[in-house]
Amino acid sequence: MESIVVDGVTKRFTLRHAHSIKEMTVRAARRQSLSERFTALDEVSLTVEQGESLALMGLNGSGKSTLLKLISGVMQPDGGSVGVRGRVAGLIEVGAGLHPDLTGRENIFLNAAILGMSKAETEAKYDAIVAFSEIEKFLDTQVKFYSSGMFMRLGFAVAVHTEPDIFLVDEVLAVGDPPFQKKCLERIEELHDEGRTLVIVSHDMGTLEKVCERGVVLREGQVAFEGDIADAVDFLAPPDGPLDAARRQRAREEAKLAAATLKEEQAAAEETAELIDEIMPDASAFVDPQATLEHALSLAEGQEGMALEFGVFSGRTLRTITAARDGKNVFGFDSFEGLPEDWREGFPAGTFAVDEPPEVLGAELVVGLFEDTLPGFLDEHPEPVAFLHVDADLYSSTSTVLRHVGPRLRPGSVIVFDEFFGYPGWRDHEYRAWAEHVEETGLRFRYEGYTRDNEQVIVRITEQ
Amino acid sequence: MTVPPLTAPGRGGGLLEVVRRRYLLRLLVRRELRSRYQGSLLGLGWSYVRPAVSFAVYFFVVGVFLKMSKAIPGYPVFLFSGMVVISFFTETLITSTWSVIGNAPLVQKIYLPREMFPASSALVSAVHMLPGLAILWIGALLGGWTPSALGFGSMALGFAIVAVLGLAVGLLFAAINVFFRDFGQVVDILNIVIPWTAPMIYPWTAVQESAGNGLGLQIYLANPLATATLLFQRAFWWPANPHKAELPDGTPTFPDGKHAFPDHLTVRGLESLLAAVVLLGLAQMVFFRLQRRFAQEL
Numbered sequence: 212m213e214s215i216v217v218d219g220v221t222k223r224f225t226l227r228h229a230h231s232i233k234e235m236t237v238r239a240a241r242r243q244s245l246s247e248r249f250t251a252l253d254e255v256s257l258t259v260e261q262g263e264s265l266a267l268m269g270l271n272g273s274g275k276s277t278l279l280k281l282i283s284g285v286m287q288p289d290g291g292s293v294g295v296r297g298r299v300a301g302l303i304e305v306g307a308g309l310h311p312d313l314t315g316r317e318n319i320f321l322n323a324a325i326l327g328m329s330k331a332e333t334e335a336k337y338d339a340i341v342a343f344s345e346i347e348k349f350l351d352t353q354v355k356f357y358s359s360g361m362f363m364r365l366g367f368a369v370a371v372h373t374e375p376d377i378f379l380v381d382e383v384l385a386v387g388d389p390p391f392q393k394k395c396l397e398r399i400e401e402l403h404d405e406g407r408t409l410v411i412v413s414h415d416m417g418t419l420e421k422v423c424e425r426g427v428v429l430r431e432g433q434v435a436f437e438g439d440i441a442d443a444v445d446f447l448a449p450p451d452g453p454l455d456a457a458r459r460q461r462a463r464e465e466a467k468l469a470a471a472t473l474k475e476e477q478a479a480a481e482e483t484a485e486l487i488d489e490i491m492p493d494a495s496a497f498v499d500p501q502a503t504l505e506h507a508l509s510l511a512e513g514q515e516g517m518a519l520e521f522g523v524f525s526g527r528t529l530r531t532i533t534a535a536r537d538g539k540n541v542f543g544f545d546s547f548e549g550l551p552e553d554w555r556e557g558f559p560a561g562t563f564a565v566d567e568p569p570e571v572l573g574a575e576l577v578v579g580l581f582e583d584t585l586p587g588f589l590d591e592h593p594e595p596v597a598f599l600h601v602d603a604d605l606y607s608s609t610s611t612v613l614r615h616v617g618p619r620l621r622p623g624s625v626i627v628f629d630e631f632f633g634y635p636g637w638r639d640h641e642y643r644a645w646a647e648h649v650e651e652t653g654l655r656f657r658y659e660g661y662t663r664d665n666e667q668v669i670v671r672i673t674e675q
Numbered sequence: 676m677t678v679p680p681l682t683a684p685g686r687g688g689g690l691l692e693v694v695r696r697r698y699l700l701r702l703l704v705r706r707e708l709r710s711r712y713q714g715s716l717l718g719l720g721w722s723y724v725r726p727a728v729s730f731a732v733y734f735f736v737v738g739v740f741l742k743m744s745k746a747i748p749g750y751p752v753f754l755f756s757g758m759v760v761i762s763f764f765t766e767t768l769i770t771s772t773w774s775v776i777g778n779a780p781l782v783q784k785i786y787l788p789r790e791m792f793p794a795s796s797a798l799v800s801a802v803h804m805l806p807g808l809a810i811l812w813i814g815a816l817l818g819g820w821t822p823s824a825l826g827f828g829s830m831a832l833g834f835a836i837v838a839v840l841g842l843a844v845g846l847l848f849a850a851i852n853v854f855f856r857d858f859g860q861v862v863d864i865l866n867i868v869i870p871w872t873a874p875m876i877y878p879w880t881a882v883q884e885s886a887g888n889g890l891g892l893q894i895y896l897a898n899p900l901a902t903a904t905l906l907f908q909r910a911f912w913w914p915a916n917p918h919k920a921e922l923p924d925g926t927p928t929f930p931d932g933k934h935a936f937p938d939h940l941t942v943r944g945l946e947s948l949l950a951a952v953v954l955l956g957l958a959q960m961v962f963f964r965l966q967r968r969f970a971q972e973l
Contacts, residue, residue, distance in 0.1 A: 216681060232857050280970065283684060283785070283786055284685020285685060285786045286685070286967075294682060296681050299684055307780045307781055308780075310706050313706060324696075329698060
């Protein structure tokens with residue numbers, strides 16, 4: 212469904228030379244012309260779909276801002292028509308409605324009302340606006356005492372919280388310090404994700420490529436190009452030779468990939484949060500992996516048996532375990548040749564290979580693939596397993612470990628999974644191996660804890 | 676969710692839109708009041724210094740030296756009744772004339788019904804009128820004023836005429852001022868003339884004496900401001916008049932026996948109000964057409 216329809220719009224400006232009755236009389240007496248006309252927009256037509264984000268591009272004086280003003284209703288076309296669906300608001304000039312004699316608080320309400328918000332709407336958004344503007348301490352100060360940065364932040368904060376159906380942005384992203392610019396850009400992307408229509412005017416091609424899908428290039432008041440944003444950027448600013456073209460191509464692919472990865476990571480984090488709510492609502496959350504490991508070790512204190520770590524790598528965690536277990540019965544398993552197969556994105560087979568196994572005082576290293584070394588090891592060591600640190604990453608390795616070590620776990624034994632969840636594809640690895648193991652053996656256990664916004668989980672075996 | 680239809684942006688409903696967005700109007704009025712009085716020594720007082728000085732000048736020069744007090748009993752209340760009305764009108768005129776230009780940044784950047792600005796100026800002037808009204812009322816009370824339906828009705832009618840007329844002329848002048856920046860000078864000159872076009876300082880009978888009962892007088896009385904002034908005099912001055920002179924049929928007169936008010940004052944008032952409303956409609960139409968070019972002219 213179209214959100215903005217610009218149909219054959221023409222806008223002419225009259226440059227009047229006389230701005231007073233006096234000047235008019237003087238110019239008329241001298242037979243000088245009173246005005247000149249020029250055409251800012253010449254039969255421009257374009258349609259913006261609901262939820263689309265469109266970049267309006269062009270050199271200075273090409274008519275971008277005029278078109279934006281026609282869409283916002285500040286100006287009226289001389290020919291053709293403009294149609295919009297829903298409420299239009301914009302960052303056409305941040306802070307235009309701020310009044311120097313009023314305090315920050317009063318200005319928030321006034322500016323919000325100017326942008327079309329009711330009192331109730333403003334009150335509901337008030338805290339968010341204040342937080343966004345970062346001027347909490349100066350809310351009761353008159354705005355005329357604000358620095359230009361504070362002034363702008365206040366105006367921006369109100370504007371981005373107006374929740375219009377159509378949001379117009381005119382070159383305001385160029386002002387403000389980088390962190391605030393970033394915040395504004397994020398907010399604009401958020402508005403876009405909420406399905407609002409965006410029209411952005413900017414000379415910053417990087418920003419436009421990041422935020423917009425489609426670009427319209429205006430030239431001397433006419434539409435010179437309309438299409439995919441990358442093509443529009445190339446049209447307006449052609450690459451300097453094939454090298455530059457290749458560089459742009461690469462940058463675009465990287466950006467696309469980065470955006471996709473980010474999306475996957477966000478999805479993984481969301482699914483993880485859901486899983487935590489569902490299966491371990493009472494588990495404690497720890498701030499970092501080290502805290503999680505230490506808590507797990509304290510749970511296993513006094514539990515008789517061996518402490519095993521699968522996936523030793525540099526030996527750092529094995530040292531922590533050895534210290535907690537007084538250097539008795541601690542074993543570390545690793546081939547030290549890295550992952551036997553590909554794991555997640557960025558971790559192909561061979562990752563974590565080390566030239567030489569690390570020295571860990573008080574712990575014994577068992578070097579080799581788990582399925583080769585584990586059966587013999589368990590034959591030689593008949594004791595139960597009190598503490599198990601699974602840092603095997605892969606489904607297959609974790610599965611092997613659980614199959615062999617599982618029967619040695621006793622009530623009170625503690626397992627720490629180092630990459631249980633929280634990353635794209637987590638359902639296919641340690642999590643899956645554990646779930647299958649529980650399914651097969653009917654093992655009874657409790658989730659004791661996890662690392663917040665991370666991947667580690669503590670499991671404690673309960674009475675069978 | 677209902678799908679809003681495609682509409683042309685910036686084609687607001689004029690004054691109706693202003694009424695619809697009265698929350699914003701209220702904030703604008705508050706802003707105006709706040710900014711005008713913050714940081715000035717006398718604060719709210721300043722806007723009363725001017726009328727107070729004019730009042731003193733008129734009272735001593737016209738009332739005492741030219742002996743108008745003799746011809747008009749209770750002259751201070753008589754004079755002040757008219758001044759309250761006339762200064763409401765002239766202040767509305769001055770502030771609305773500059774209201775659109777004064778809000779140029781807003782007009783150029785954000786679409787608002789532009790009628791908002793003259794309307795808020797008129798409202799601010801109305802608020803300014805309140806203390807004057809209070810003083811007038813106290814003065815009238817001291818002179819023996821008693822409430823009456825005729826008094827209240829006259830005041831309401833007089834106020835309505837000036838408010839509508841002020842808004843109408845304010846809309847027109849605000850729009851014209853955008854195109855001709857020296858139009859403000861014209862308004863200043865008008866404001867010298869306006870107080871003398873109504874029977875504020877002198878009795879309306881003075882015009883009658885010079886012009887007779889013919890066309891001249893009718894033109895003079897056709898001025899809605901004259902009618903509004905007379906209505907305010909009927910509301911405040913006449914009931915507070917210590918030496919009421921009346922004809923046997925109850926018609927108020929001056930001591931010299933001439934009628935204190937023209938005949939059929941209420942009807943004249945209603946006619947004036949109607950004329951003001953028609954003018955407001957016309958002013959709205961003109962403003963609406965001109966406001967399409969405001970953003971590019973500023």
